[in-house]
Amino acid sequence: MENQDCQSFINIFPKIMQQQIVKETFQLVSKRDDNVCNFLEGGSLIGGSDYKLIYHYATLYFVFCVDSSESELGILDLIQVFVETLDKCFENVCELDLIFHVDKVHYILNELVMGGMVLETNMTEILTRIEDQNKLEKQEAGIAAAPARAVSAVKNMNIPQQIKDIKLPDLPQAIKDLKF
Amino acid sequence: MQIFVVVKWISHEMIIINELKADIFNAGATKYSTGEKGNMNHDRDFCCGGGESRLVLIMALKKVKGNIERMFDKNLTDLVRGIRNNRENEAKYISQCMEDIKQELRQDNLTVKSNAVAKLTYLQMLGYDISWAGFNIIEVMSSSKFTLKRIGYLSASQSFHCDSELLMLTTNMIRKELNSQNQYEAGLALTSLSCYISTDLARDLSNDILTLLSSTKPYIRKKAVLMMYKVFLKYPEALRPAFPRLKEKLEDPDPGVQSAAVNVVCELARKNPKNYLSLAPVFFQIDDRLFGALTPLEPRLGKKLIEPLTNLIHSTSAMSLLYECINTVIAVLISISSGMPNHAASIQLCVQKLRILIEDSDQNLKYLGLLAMSKILKTHPKSVQAHKDLILQCLEDKDESIRLRALDLLYGMVSKKNLMEIVKKLMLHMDKAEGTIYRDELLSKIILICSQNNYQFITNFEWYITVLVELAQMEFGSKQGHVIGAQLMDVCIRVQAIRSFAVVETAQLLDVYTSTSQFTIMQEVLYAAAWLCGEFVSELKYPNKPLRQC
Numbered sequence: 001m002e003n004q005d006c007q008s009f010i011n012i013f014p015k016i017m018q019q020q021i022v023k024e025t026f027q028l029v030s031k032r033d034d035n036v037c038n039f040l041e042g043g044s045l046i047g048g049s050d051y052k053l054i055y056h057y058a059t060l061y062f063v064f065c066v067d068s069s070e071s072e073l074g075i076l077d078l079i080q081v082f083v084e085t086l087d088k089c090f091e092n093v094c095e096l097d098l099i100f101h102v103d104k105v106h107y108i109l110n111e112l113v114m115g116g117m118v119l120e121t122n123m124t125e126i127l128t129r130i131e132d133q134n135k136l137e138k139q140e141a142g143i144a145a146a147p148a149r150a151v152s153a154v155k156n157m158n159i160p161q162q163i164k165d166i167k168l169p170d171l172p173q174a175i176k177d178l179k180f
Numbered sequence: 181m182q183i184f185v186v187v188k189w190i191s192h193e194m195i196i197i198n199e200l201k202a203d204i205f206n207a208g209a210t211k212y213s214t215g216e217k218g219n220m221n222h223d224r225d226f227c228c229g230g231g232e233s234r235l236v237l238i239m240a241l242k243k244v245k246g247n248i249e250r251m252f253d254k255n256l257t258d259l260v261r262g263i264r265n266n267r268e269n270e271a272k273y274i275s276q277c278m279e280d281i282k283q284e285l286r287q288d289n290l291t292v293k294s295n296a297v298a299k300l301t302y303l304q305m306l307g308y309d310i311s312w313a314g315f316n317i318i319e320v321m322s323s324s325k326f327t328l329k330r331i332g333y334l335s336a337s338q339s340f341h342c343d344s345e346l347l348m349l350t351t352n353m354i355r356k357e358l359n360s361q362n363q364y365e366a367g368l369a370l371t372s373l374s375c376y377i378s379t380d381l382a383r384d385l386s387n388d389i390l391t392l393l394s395s396t397k398p399y400i401r402k403k404a405v406l407m408m409y410k411v412f413l414k415y416p417e418a419l420r421p422a423f424p425r426l427k428e429k430l431e432d433p434d435p436g437v438q439s440a441a442v443n444v445v446c447e448l449a450r451k452n453p454k455n456y457l458s459l460a461p462v463f464f465q466i467d468d469r470l471f472g473a474l475t476p477l478e479p480r481l482g483k484k485l486i487e488p489l490t491n492l493i494h495s496t497s498a499m500s501l502l503y504e505c506i507n508t509v510i511a512v513l514i515s516i517s518s519g520m521p522n523h524a525a526s527i528q529l530c531v532q533k534l535r536i537l538i539e540d541s542d543q544n545l546k547y548l549g550l551l552a553m554s555k556i557l558k559t560h561p562k563s564v565q566a567h568k569d570l571i572l573q574c575l576e577d578k579d580e581s582i583r584l585r586a587l588d589l590l591y592g593m594v595s596k597k598n599l600m601e602i603v604k605k606l607m608l609h610m611d612k613a614e615g616t617i618y619r620d621e622l623l624s625k626i627i628l629i630c631s632q633n634n635y636q637f638i639t640n641f642e643w644y645i646t647v648l649v650e651l652a653q654m655e656f657g658s659k660q661g662h663v664i665g666a667q668l669m670d671v672c673i674r675v676q677a678i679r680s681f682a683v684v685e686t687a688q689l690l691d692v693y694t695s696t697s698q699f700t701i702m703q704e705v706l707y708a709a710a711w712l713c714g715e716f717v718s719e720l721k722y723p724n725k726p727l728r729q730c
Contacts, residue, residue, distance in 0.1 A: 103302075110334075110371050115374025115410050117409065129399065141327065
């Protein structure tokens with residue numbers, strides 16, 4: 001089992017079950033052929049016959065588990081919007097983008113779905129919101145971001161270990177014992 | 181270029197560190213007093229005079245080293261990369277990371293803490309428990325910086341539970357957030373809250389959220405509308421005072437807010453349709469989903485709708501709209517099942533259109549068509565029967581979801597003439613079928629079809645017994661054994677003429693079992709077989725052998 005990528009559990013399931021649900025979902029969906037329909041009757045753990053899994057496979061699987069009140073075609077549409085948004089935000093999104101930037105994927109998803117209910121499906125609106133929030137973050141990071149980015153590039157060298165190995169003199173015992 | 185800058189900076193810092201080190205030791209050396217047995221009494225020396233400047237130096241040293249170390253803390257990307265590179269010893273690597281995270285959480289710096297929380301969120305997604313870090317998450321949520329807040333709120337929405345006691349600590353913080361000038365901060369709080377709102381939080385915050393329904397920003401209004409639904413779920417008393425405001429939102433100028441309001445009202449109506457009948461006229465302009473829920477209660481409403489919907493069905497080419505209309509018509513017609521004759525035409529129209537859906541090469545449309553047909557089947561089986569050939573075709577589809585749907589439909593379509601043919605096809609499928617769920621489903625359907633209405637459609641019971649015996653020798657999920665067994669017994673008991681044949685067959689079963697020890701025959705069936713042999717032993721020519729085998 002390779003990547004579990006982004007999971008968002010809206011209904012509260014006990015933690016142990018969450019992993020099982022993911023495993024079961026993965027097993028059910030990965031057995032599907034390429035040209036079958038995108039709807040799967042849900043497995044036993046997710047509420048049984050009331051629930052369906054709706055998924056979309058381009059090169060990646062996006063699985064939504066919905067109850068009977070949702071329109072199946074509407075959800076497929078939603079997945080489409082989600083994928084297109086990811087594409088715009090990551091510039092030709094690929095699997096690695098999603099793996100390394102799970103937090104950003106979550107932020108994007110949060111503009112489409114809130115607490116398990118569809119929030120917005122208009123792409124322009126969604127993209128505007130995401131852009132605004134990214135701008136906020138950039139403003140806050142300011143100049144301080146520069147060395148941080150440079151450091152990411154340097155992290156391959158084993159400098160950290162050398163730093164950790166520097167031995168400092170001990171604080172004198174009296175200072176250590178000081179209480180404030 | 182940037183790399184040079186950093187390396188220079190680091191080497192600069194390291195020079196400082198070395199100089200500081202040298203300073204301290206040089207200063208200290210002259211103050212050594214070799215006490216008893218050559219101990220170096222640093223304490224006494226540092227305490228008396230000159231100690232302060234040494235202390236300042238040491239603290240500065242620690243800070244510089246700390247700064248550099250912090251720079252090299254793993255961030256989320258590093259963590260992900262690290263886990264991917266350490267697949268063989270993942271558990272060990274992750275426990276090391278956890279240690280680092282705990283270390284980072286002990287720092288005062290909120291940026292460091294939020295880095296740690298971001299990593300924890302990722303680990304939680306992989307299945308590790310992070311409930312111990314609840315306080316830290318709340319700390320990060322309380323940061324004044326949007327970037328850090330965001331991390332905290334995301335973590336909360338993934339890991340907080342509505343029954344957690346921690347939530348009490350968040351009430352005031354969330355309230356402050358909801359009233360923030362910055363719409364995105366309020367948005368953060370709302371989104372996060374929707375995942376873990378508890379009854380207490382709902383009660384305490386419902387007024388604040390209600391106020392937000394009138395915010396000047398449509399973004400906030402939209403989120404607040406959806407949030408009200410969650411509030412209602414946990415604290416139903418909030419519904420009555422809030423409902424008029426919610427109704428107003430149905431006519432909000434912003435389409436996003438309007439859709440959200442429709443969404444919420446539909447969900448509420450599903451749970452409690454009676455209260456929402458008054459809204460019907462408003463809705464007709466917007467959405468026909470609601471009608472599906474309402475029409476069972478209000479037949480007049482249904483009748484009014486049929487005509488416009490039928491027109492829509494005739495005219496539209498958009499598949500999704502067609503599908504929704506058909507669904508609604510079905511819902512309506514089921515409710516007026518006292519059958520008005522002119523509605524038969526509507527049903528026919530629906531079935532016709534559904535046929536087109538099913539014949540489409542798009543698998544999704546096939547699935548939806550079959551789904552809708554099943555609904556019609558319940559009240560108008562004759563209309564569906566005309567399309568038996570199509571359904572049988574669907575049985576051959578490679579897609580398991582479609583086959584399951586087609587199976588569902590078959591139940592209403594069998595007759596005396598086609599029963600044997602259908603069962604034969606189904607048994608062929610069983611041979612080929614891979615998953616046990618599908619096989620079990622096939623088995624139950626076969627038995628269901630054959631036994632419905634007191635075996636109405638079976639003309640040849642000998643044939644049926646052979647079918648059962650054959651089924652008994654196939655592999656199924658554990659529960660099916662007793663179904664087959666029960667059938668065997670039922671048929672034998674009720675159909676006297678068949679007994680001799682049946683007993684011979686079941687004796688053979690026992691034979692096969694004992695002589696070849698084929699364990700594929702299920703226990704319950706053997707039990708039934710044995711019982712039958714015992715009960716109707718008079719029918720057997722050579723009773724001794726089977727009796728011994730029992």
